[in-house]
Amino acid sequence: MTLNLLALDTSTEHCSVALQANGQLYLRAAVTPREHSQKILGFVDDVLREAGISLQQLDGLVSGIGPGSFTGVRIGVSVAQGLAFSCDLPVYPVDTLQALAQQAIRLDDSTDRVISAIDARMDEVYLATFKNANGLAEQLSAAQMAPLTDLSQQPWWPHLVNNAQKLQGAGTGWAAYASQLDPQQQVSVCEAALLPHAQDMLHIALAAIANGGAAVSAAELQPLYVRNEVAWKKLPGRD
Amino acid sequence: MHVLGIETSCDETGIAIYHTERGLLAHQLYSQVKLHADYGGVVPELASRDHVRKILPLIAAALKQAELKTTDLDGIAYTAGPGLVGALLVGACVGRSMAFGLGIPALGVHHMEGHLLAPMLEDDVPEFPFIALLVSGGHTQLVRVDGIGRYEMLGESIDDAAGEAFDKTAKLMGLDYPGGPRLAAMAATGRPQQYQFPRPMTDRPGLDFSFSGLKTHAANTIAANPSDPQTRADIARAFQDAVVDTLVIKCRRALEQTGLKRLVVAGGVSANVELREKLQQFAAKIGGKVYFPRPAFCTDNGAMIAYAGAQRLRAGELNDLSIITRPRWPLDQLASVSC
Numbered sequence: 001m002t003l004n005l006l007a008l009d010t011s012t013e014h015c016s017v018a019l020q021a022n023g024q025l026y027l028r029a030a031v032t033p034r035e036h037s038q039k040i041l042g043f044v045d046d047v048l049r050e051a052g053i054s055l056q057q058l059d060g061l062v063s064g065i066g067p068g069s070f071t072g073v074r075i076g077v078s079v080a081q082g083l084a085f086s087c088d089l090p091v092y093p094v095d096t097l098q099a100l101a102q103q104a105i106r107l108d109d110s111t112d113r114v115i116s117a118i119d120a121r122m123d124e125v126y127l128a129t130f131k132n133a134n135g136l137a138e139q140l141s142a143a144q145m146a147p148l149t150d151l152s153q154q155p156w157w158p159h160l161v162n163n164a165q166k167l168q169g170a171g172t173g174w175a176a177y178a179s180q181l182d183p184q185q186q187v188s189v190c191e192a193a194l195l196p197h198a199q200d201m202l203h204i205a206l207a208a209i210a211n212g213g214a215a216v217s218a219a220e221l222q223p224l225y226v227r228n229e230v231a232w233k234k235l236p237g238r239d
Numbered sequence: 240m241h242v243l244g245i246e247t248s249c250d251e252t253g254i255a256i257y258h259t260e261r262g263l264l265a266h267q268l269y270s271q272v273k274l275h276a277d278y279g280g281v282v283p284e285l286a287s288r289d290h291v292r293k294i295l296p297l298i299a300a301a302l303k304q305a306e307l308k309t310t311d312l313d314g315i316a317y318t319a320g321p322g323l324v325g326a327l328l329v330g331a332c333v334g335r336s337m338a339f340g341l342g343i344p345a346l347g348v349h350h351m352e353g354h355l356l357a358p359m360l361e362d363d364v365p366e367f368p369f370i371a372l373l374v375s376g377g378h379t380q381l382v383r384v385d386g387i388g389r390y391e392m393l394g395e396s397i398d399d400a401a402g403e404a405f406d407k408t409a410k411l412m413g414l415d416y417p418g419g420p421r422l423a424a425m426a427a428t429g430r431p432q433q434y435q436f437p438r439p440m441t442d443r444p445g446l447d448f449s450f451s452g453l454k455t456h457a458a459n460t461i462a463a464n465p466s467d468p469q470t471r472a473d474i475a476r477a478f479q480d481a482v483v484d485t486l487v488i489k490c491r492r493a494l495e496q497t498g499l500k501r502l503v504v505a506g507g508v509s510a511n512v513e514l515r516e517k518l519q520q521f522a523a524k525i526g527g528k529v530y531f532p533r534p535a536f537c538t539d540n541g542a543m544i545a546y547a548g549a550q551r552l553r554a555g556e557l558n559d560l561s562i563i564t565r566p567r568w569p570l571d572q573l574a575s576v577s578c
Contacts, residue, residue: 037331037564039561041562042561070284074329079336081295
């Protein structure tokens with residue numbers, strides 16, 4: 001029996017929805033920066049209608065949780081919270097960096113290792129590393145903020161490149177800063193995998209469910225910001 | 240009709256359930272005041288982050304308080320503006336998506352309409368038409384209200400809001416954010432007429448306000464005087480008297496100008512005891528009446544949004560699937576509702 005799952009993500013410039021229903025895949029996606037809140041429910045409605053299934057008939061939701069734009073991340077998480085709470089659905093959170101790595105693997109299954117990097121502005125990227133474990137992006141190093149400097153100086157670098165046949169870069173961080181992050185050009189940038197897609201989040205969630213991965217409740221679903229220190233300063237003397 | 244109201248326009252997460260015949264059934268509020276105090280003001284990003292954490296537990300608590308299930312809801316109203324865009328989006332996205340999931344109508348509500356209708360949640364309900372003084376940290380407005388959605392802006396602050404002037408003056412005295420209520424508490428022990436503060440824009444016709452000069456005057460007075468508690472209390476008293484007098488003078492003018500006798504006062508500053516007393520005295524003198532929400536509904540809350548939303552949802556208004564917030568949204572652009 002296949003699960004009926006709906007995935008959505010608005011963490012980056014990309015607004016995407018993927019529905020698996022009755023063994024079929026239904027997709028919607030658009031690059032709609034600043035308009036995610038106006039598009040996302042329409043996309044959800046579209047795929048549900050196309051599949052002829054209601055939200056109540058789903059087995060669960062998959063929500064992109066970031067990192068990405070703070071507002072974008074919150075739009076996706078808030079929409080997923082509202083949908084899941086109203087229909088009492090379990091939610092499978094998936095982060096955008098893993099979704100990017102999964103996309104790189106989907107587009108080229110000979111991919112061995114992936115460094116996902118999303119442009120975080122302020123001269124930093126959100127970054128995490130993954131390996132291809134039988135077609136699934138498995139996390140090697142946790143999501144972090146990284147400056148725009150040579151990644152080969154990062155502590156996880158030797159472990160990552162060790163035995164790697166094909167090292168790919170995915171995400172907008174690579175499009176913008178490949179020369180700073182990888183001055184020795186050891187990473188081949190996967191130009192087709194720049195923005196995360198709900199489709200890959202769906203795939204990751206299905207694999208997690210197959211492996212007994214636990215869902216969270218609507219209220220437990222929370223954003224993964226990664227960047228937690230921004231331009232706000234406490235008054236003098238406050239810790 | 241059971242309507243869930245969601246308010247997340249600034250630093251309070253407010254959730255309530257209003258029934259069009261049975262009245263208010265549940266009211267839950269989480270204030271982020273402590274979170275922002277260390278920063279001396281609301282940090283928008285932190286406010287948004289906290290709303291995402293608190294909103295669903297509060298909705299669950301409101302449903303429990305009202306002994307309802309999500310499927311008992313008939314409509315959802317959320318604050319669509321004005322307010323902080325990131326904060327507004329949390330309530331709007333959760334509210335709109337819940338309504339989609341439940342197959343019920345949803346509506347974005349104007350925050351200030353919520354405030355000016357808040358006295359409708361009390362037993363003694365003002366009849367239309369009336370004058371509303373909306374006075375908070377973000378707004379100081381005088382509005383003629385002829386019905387729901389029939390608002391005529393008579394005057395507003397051309398710079399700082401009254402509550403903002405309170406908070407900024409309090410900050411100058413080293414009081415924690417939000418200092419307005421603390422300043423008012425200090426003023427209670429202050430002696431009258433120790434310091435002379437101006438009554439801005441009362442010496443010329445019109446119903447607009449200006450409070451930034453008063454704040455500057457306070458800064459100069461604070462700097463020129465000792466910082467012992469009695470002096471500080473005296474300055475606080477003089478400042479508060481000036482703000483209250485100014486508001487009372489403009490309310491009197493608005494009533495005289497329109498020939499109306501009913502005054503509604505709402506928004507955070509309407510909880511100010513001195514303002515309440517002075518307006519009540521003045522209303523009694525002219526044979527009029529002043530209406531306030533209960534103190535809990537003077538500041539931001541979900542009940543006023545549930546109420547305002549219920550009136551509009553009942554009249555058939557609803558939003559499509561596009562979730563729209565309006566950080567700036569003039570009150571007099573609202574459509575009227577016949578009920």
